Amino acid sequence: MTALSTTGRTRLGRNPDRGRSDRSVLYEILDAGLICHLGLIVDGSPRVLPTGYGRLGDTLYVHGSTGASSLMAGPSQDVCVTVTHLDGIVIARSLFHHSVNYRSAVIFGTPRSLTDPDEKLAGIRAITERLAPGQWDVARLPTRKELAATSVLAIPLEEASVKIRQGPPSDDDEDYALDLWAGVLPVHQTFGAPSPDPALRPGIAVPGHISHRVTS
Amino acid sequence: MTALSTTGRTRLGRNPDRGRSDRSVLYEILDAGLICHLGLIVDGSPRVLPTGYGRLGDTLYVHGSTGASSLMAGPSQDVCVTVTHLDGIVIARSLFHHSVNYRSAVIFGTPRSLTDPDEKLAGIRAITERLAPGQWDVARLPTRKELAATSVLAIPLEEASVKIRQGPPSDDDEDYALDLWAGVLPVHQTFGAPSPDPALRPGIAVPGHISHRVTS
Numbered sequence: 001m002t003a004l005s006t007t008g009r010t011r012l013g014r015n016p017d018r019g020r021s022d023r024s025v026l027y028e029i030l031d032a033g034l035i036c037h038l039g040l041i042v043d044g045s046p047r048v049l050p051t052g053y054g055r056l057g058d059t060l061y062v063h064g065s066t067g068a069s070s071l072m073a074g075p076s077q078d079v080c081v082t083v084t085h086l087d088g089i090v091i092a093r094s095l096f097h098h099s100v101n102y103r104s105a106v107i108f109g110t111p112r113s114l115t116d117p118d119e120k121l122a123g124i125r126a127i128t129e130r131l132a133p134g135q136w137d138v139a140r141l142p143t144r145k146e147l148a149a150t151s152v153l154a155i156p157l158e159e160a161s162v163k164i165r166q167g168p169p170s171d172d173d174e175d176y177a178l179d180l181w182a183g184v185l186p187v188h189q190t191f192g193a194p195s196p197d198p199a200l201r202p203g204i205a206v207p208g209h210i211s212h213r214v215t216s
Numbered sequence: 217m218t219a220l221s222t223t224g225r226t227r228l229g230r231n232p233d234r235g236r237s238d239r240s241v242l243y244e245i246l247d248a249g250l251i252c253h254l255g256l257i258v259d260g261s262p263r264v265l266p267t268g269y270g271r272l273g274d275t276l277y278v279h280g281s282t283g284a285s286s287l288m289a290g291p292s293q294d295v296c297v298t299v300t301h302l303d304g305i306v307i308a309r310s311l312f313h314h315s316v317n318y319r320s321a322v323i324f325g326t327p328r329s330l331t332d333p334d335e336k337l338a339g340i341r342a343i344t345e346r347l348a349p350g351q352w353d354v355a356r357l358p359t360r361k362e363l364a365a366t367s368v369l370a371i372p373l374e375e376a377s378v379k380i381r382q383g384p385p386s387d388d389d390e391d392y393a394l395d396l397w398a399g400v401l402p403v404h405q406t407f408g409a410p411s412p413d414p415a416l417r418p419g420i421a422v423p424g425h426i427s428h429r430v431t432s
Contacts, residue, residue, distance in 0.1 A: 009258070035318075037253040037255075038264075039255040039262035039263065040262050041261075041262050042225070043225075045257075045324065046256050047225070047322070048253050048298040050298065050302075080262045081264070082253060082264040082266060086251055086266075086405075091426065092355065093355060093356055094355060094362075095344055095356065095358055096358050096359075096362040098344060098347065098351065100268070100347065102266065106263070108263075124311070131305050132314055132401075135314065140309055140310040140391055140394060141310075141311060142310075142311055150312075168411075169413055176415055176417075177417075180354060180356075180420070181412070181416065181420045182413040183410050183416065185348075185408075186411060187406070188406045188408055189403060189404070189405055189406075190405075191401055192403075193402070194401050194402075195304075196397070196399040197385055197398040197399045199384065199387075199398075200398055201395070204396070205397065206397055206399075210401060213401060214401075
């Protein structure tokens with residue numbers, strides 16, 4: 001795999017040691033997330049919207065209603081897609097060195113709006129598999145009309161800033177003598193027990209591909 | 217409290233039933249979050265960066281290094297700050313109706329860069345209390361030099377789009393007859409056992425304001 005090249009937008013000014021140029025790290029971060037924050041310019045001002053996404057090879061997919069202004073504004077102008085994992089709260093001895101442990105990918109690109117039905121379906125499948133893996137094989141597939149009502153944007157994974165901070169706090173030398181606790185409070189994303197639809201037909205058990213995701 | 221007024225940027229095109237104009241709901245969403253996604257325009261393209269934030273009354277604070285291009289670009293131009301809670305994955309009978317349960321706040325405004333040391337300190341305190349409540353009372357406070365190295369932006373909470381989706385899937389009438397499980401897989405953010413700094417001086421226990429946050 002080719003490494004990620006640095007551009008003016010992805011060059012890290014601060015904490016360059018947190019940067020990663022391995023494409024495999026970008027993919028790991030993307031493949032561990034559930035939602036992204038899509039940034040675009042609408043009428044001259046920035047807009048940041050949470051939305052689902054998926055990845056196939058070196059392409060990122062996001063989708064929305066064809067009526068959503070967010071996606072209408074997307075094609076032919078640059079967007080930014082950010083996926084963030086908050087892994088811990090870093091408790092330092094000084095307030096100044098409090099921080100967070102995280103993995104983040106900030107992706108820049110000009111999206112292409114998909115028109116080919118097969119590619120569109122593949123993009124929707126990638127997005128579905130990210131949020132609800134296994135559902136594509138069991139749920140009722142999109143109709144032609146549903147497909148037409150869905151916009152899918154493809155963004156090339158070419159320009160991205162990948163950052164990771166892990167580990168304990170980094171305090172000033174003289175502060176290590178203070179009588180204060182310091183360390184990391186880990187943050188996790190977990191899945192609870194599935195809550196059945198009240199309209200669920202009787203006798204239908206939670207399928208394994210959903211129940212095995214439950215954390216506790 | 218005054219309700220949030222609707223502008224061109226905050227009018228909901230899709231699913232208007234998910235919108236909330238109560239200011240108290242906006243505050244609840246902000247006060248339950250740990251990080252935001254800050255959107256701004258840098259050299260003509262959108263940029264979305266994860267960062268800490270805090271709220272005091274009807275003002276939102278975000279901070280960064282004075283050297284960070286993100287905050288340099290901030291003052292005098294509009295920014296968008298989005299806080300999202302992913303609460304569940306909505307498993308429907310049709311792929312088209314798969315969705316997520318969430319609470320989100322999308323805030324628009326022109327930030328003011330703080331120069332008054334007292335207001336700056338109050339802003340940093342609000343941000344600290346969001347991520348690490350209780351630490352302000354025990355940790356070593358910022359020095360004059362550390363304060364000078366920190367940029368704090370204040371954004372008025374005047375223009376915001378607040379959306380909530382909760383509850384079971386909403387399938388098409390004919391799909392309820394399908395022999396498929398449907399419901400919600402809840403998503404939680406939890407805190408694990410605190411991990412002490414390897415450089416921690418012996419005999420310092422995890423303080424109560426940190427240990428009481430542990431979920432499991």
